[in-house]
């Protein structure tokens with residue numbers, strides 16, 4: 001049976017070629033540039049900066065202190081996706097049937113034989129069960145071992161190999177994936193049998209998960225029909241993309257958005273789990289289609305965690321104060337590392353004014369925002385990390401204290417710093433509004449302070465009262 005499949009696969013490959021020479025073929029694409037656009041499911045290895053070796057070394061400056069905010073590494077999907085494994089198998093069978101039985105493959109722009117055969121042989125990894133939702137994968141451990149190894153190599157005098165609990169301070173949220181990320185990171189720093197411990201997780205973790213304790217924030221979700229992402233998902237561009245994808249997969253009708261998004265999700269996950277392999281499902285999408293999907297995700301996150309809503313920049317009041325305090329003090333600990341989530345990393349960027357565009361992302365400006373700074377693939381891949389390094393410089397009599405911020409191993413280019421190197425006094429001044437804030441009230445301002453909602457509710461009430469009165473008359 002297996003032999004037969006291989007032979008028929010070979011035959012089809014040879015035969016199919018002559019017919020479909022110009023079709024996009026993921027399996028044969030050596031660049032696979034679209035895998036850099038998988039937003040929060042992007043693999044760390046393909047997005048991380050590679051210039052940091054040059055950037056971290058500052059002449060006449062010695063690194064003193066480090067502060068890191070680290071998203072967990074590559075993880076399994078949520079339960080709701082794992083439970084759709086059987087739907088993916090149905091889609092696989094339907095696509096194969098379209099090509100092999102119904103012969104409804106498009107005459108141009110079809111799946112290449114290589115991608116089709118890979119899809120035909122695809123199976124859900126049955127050891128991934130719903131009770132393992134969002135667990136760190138083996139690649140996820142590797143992600144964190146990798147960043148620890150890398151930063152320790154660059155800053156051996158700060159990230160020293162000997163652990164003690166006054167020099168190092170670690171924190172993680174209450175989840176398997178962040179706990180295991182902490183372990184992978186510390187195993188890599190100190191060796192396998194170390195006694196590194198993390199801070200006790202508070203009952204209400206307002207430091208690492210402030211968004212869980214802010215109702216106005218939670219109410220401001222993207223599920224609203226009029227959210228930019230939902231408007232985008234009703235646009236001609238989106239509908240045409242779904243139609244193109246469906247046609248390419250041999251369907252005579254347009255697949256439902258949720259089915260296409262499921263294929264897109266599993267493509268991104270599988271690609272991140274095994275970076276060197278090609279995820280079968282990614283073959284269902286051409287690079288331009290991936291770009292359309294990337295924008296939907298960026299829009300969603302822009303309003304949920306980014307500059308799209310003012311409240312997002314407030315949430316991380318405590319962790320920003322924690323960073324400034326840490327870097328500004330000469331006391332131990334010298335190293336603080338926190339392991340948390342996407343929401344934390346993206347809202348931290350919003351608080352610090354990093355990757356901020358001049359114009360907002362909206363449902364209508366996909367084209368003109370193609371060079372946007374808010375690309376979550378670059379900001380928040382799996383194992384995304386923000387590193388602040390404090391330097392003492394002896395050639396600058398006025399400003400001895402400097403800081404460089406790194407995001408995923410690229411120096412952050414803030415316009416008030418000099419090629420990434422910032423004066424400490426300037427850092428303190430720029431973030432004064434947070435440093436001086438009373439976080440208890442600042443981190444989660446009431447709806448009234450930030451949005452027009454209460455006013456519009458009042459107006460609506462007034463209007464209905466008037467209409468009621470008019471009707472009475």
Ligand SMILES: *[C@@H]1O[C@H](CO)[C@@H](O)[C@H](O)[C@H]1NC(C)=O
Pocket residue numbers: 125126127128137138
């Ligand atoms: C299936 O998933 C399990 C759990 O994540 C993993 O350990 C295993 O390597 C996977 N198998 C394959 C063939 O990818």
Ligand SMILES: *[C@@H]1O[C@H](CO)[C@@H](O)[C@H](O)[C@H]1NC(C)=O
Pocket residue numbers: 164165166167
């Ligand atoms: C921990 O290490 C630091 C730096 O080597 C040292 O100054 C400090 O005294 C150590 N603390 C303990 C409790 O060993």
Ligand SMILES: *[C@@H]1O[C@H](CO)[C@@H](O)[C@H](O)[C@H]1NC(C)=O
Pocket residue numbers: 233234235236239
């Ligand atoms: C796109 O498709 C959706 C769902 O089928 C539909 O509600 C919407 O009106 C379509 N948008 C346009 C611009 O045709």
Ligand SMILES: *[C@@H]1O[C@H](CO)[C@@H](O)[C@H](O)[C@H]1NC(C)=O
Pocket residue numbers: 398399416417418421422423426
């Ligand atoms: C840092 O401070 C020094 C001394 O005040 C000043 O000359 C320099 O321009 C500042 N650098 C930046 C990037 O602001």
